[in-house]
Amino acid sequence: MADARALEEVVEFTRDLVRFDTTNRGGGDGNEREAAEYAAEKLAEAGLEPVILEKAPNRSNVVARLEGTDPEAPALLVHGHLDVVPAAAADWSVDPFSGEVDADGMLWGRGTIDMKGMDAMMLAAVREWAREGVRPRRSIVFAFTADEEAEAEYGSGYLAEAHAGLFEGCTEGISESGGFTFHSGGMRLYPIAAGERGTAWLELTARGRAGHGSKANPDNAVSKLAGAIARIGAHEWPLRVTPVVEAAVAELAALHGVEPDYADLRGLQEAAQLVESTLRNSANPTVLEAGYKVNVIPEHARAEVDGRVVPGGEAEFEATMDELCGPDVAWRYAHRERPLTAPVDSPTFAAMRAAIQRFDPEGHPVPFCMSGGTDAKQFSRLGIAGYGFSPLALPPEFGYGKLAHGVDERVPVEGLRFGLRVLEDFLRNA
Known part of the structure; x- marks a missing residue:
């Protein structure tokens, strides 16, 4: 000690x-x-x-x-x-x-x-x-x-x-x-991370025809990019429950006395925060760049998107970005890191649980997946x-x-x- x-x-x-x-x-x-x-x-x-x-x-x-x-x-x-x-x-x-x-x-x-x-x-x-x-x-x-x-x-x-x-x-x-105190339902939880969503930072680019802002221009790079960004921001990603998240929800539901329900996490009370961002892939627009003068339609427009990918969700993520960007907007990985998962039934995970409970016998160590990396x-x-x-x-x-x-x-x-x-x-x- x-x-x-x-x-x-x-x-x-x-x-x-x-x-x-x-x-x-x-x-x-x-x-x-x-x-x-x-x-x-x-x-x-x-x-x-x-x-x-x-x-x-x-x-x-x-x-x-x-x-x-x-x-x-x-x-x-x-x-x-x-x-x-x-x-x-x-x-x-x-x-x-x-x-x-x-x-x-x-x-x-x-x-x-x-x-x-x-x-x-x-x-x-x-x-x-x-x-x-x-x-x-x-x-x-x-x-x-x-x-x-x-x-x-x-x-x-x-x-x-x-x-x-x-x-x-x-x-x-x-x-x-991981291993910090998280308070929920009057309990002290200690989430231990056994997974991470992958990092998928993207750059989006659109090219159009430059011209005067007063003229009709159906080939507007800003409009093309704005449309793709709006679609990405509004997209509802489907549920993708990984083994770590499944284990997390099961333990948290048992502690809160409710049945696991991925579609409605309210029964987990504050602990819903530990899993709500890891149930699916995500893509959040974060940067927009275009133009240099109000009466000039620019030839180029650019955006950045913070994407995160659950383990096993890479193919779905890429196919969805192709669909949402459409033929007029190109996207590429600006920075990419793999999703991670580690076993929650390993001796090492058990040793982490035991160490927490040795110093907080009323605490509840639980597995979870990080939303970031x-x-x-x-x-x-x-x-x-x-x-x-x-x-x-x-x-x-x-x-x-x-x-x-x-x-x-x-x-x-x-x-x-x-x-x-x-x-x-x-x-x-x-």
Whole structure:
């Protein structure tokens, strides 16, 4: 069990990591170097031999391996990203990179939830083991990555492509977006991710005949594109229930005392939020670009669409986009990552359940599928099955999904300490 020093260090490390401005603005604009050096230093002090790896200057990743006691056991990857999404200081109650702890025991700052708190737990657990002379049963590879908040080109994608040997023997991995408290129907649920919808970011283009805005022009690129975007926005995607979502709905329905009903999730109360976005494919128009003057019909029009695809839904997604765009609008993948699924009946999933229930006996761990994605997509190229498990205790008034990427992101200090206890217990016993 996490000792007193580890429980203090997890708070200290979270504060320190928040104070490194690792904002990822996309397009290669980011700098994780100082945070990576910090993590590497803490790992080295615990007796590990971390390496810092970069595809481009200052886009830094850290990888270190801790050998387990059972050489026959498959290795486990534990990964967390160091970059964060932008934070507009004028919108925040505090400096988003202050790492301030207030009188109510809240630790404030960009990344406290997504996901420097988990990074701190990883460091604190390793250091506790070093003090106690503990080695886990399974060998563990710890990875602190860059660029997760963009396309992972400089982070997990680079590591999986250029440094696959560092992950030799890893069959499973854990990372963000699971194991946090979710309150529903007076119960404390702990959703553990065993799947992710695939990423399908699209670029749509239409070409027409340029001309004067006062003249009749049936070959208008803007009109063509607007029609396709309207069809995409209005499309009702059919139900596609994957095994992970089926397991999630079954457990949530049983806990809420109702029968599973995919067409009407109201019986799941607040917990409907955990599954409603993963029952089908989706495509949301997000960007429109066309024209440069009100009286000029442009030759080109462009749009971007955020598509997400359930496991097994790729063919349906592509056929539907062909139909909705029609002959006058072309579409292509601007960025694409595969959907993921991992077994919910594995010993690893059972160990995650057990670790949560050991520290919250009245809590209910449940499987779910993420609507978005994580670095697990890139590591899946190495045959690593990914789970979302970054445990965190949150009070009823908190919402994990609202605070991650949101204004005034913050985390309860005691929630971090709970997370460390659960994570350390799982890693020791997995």
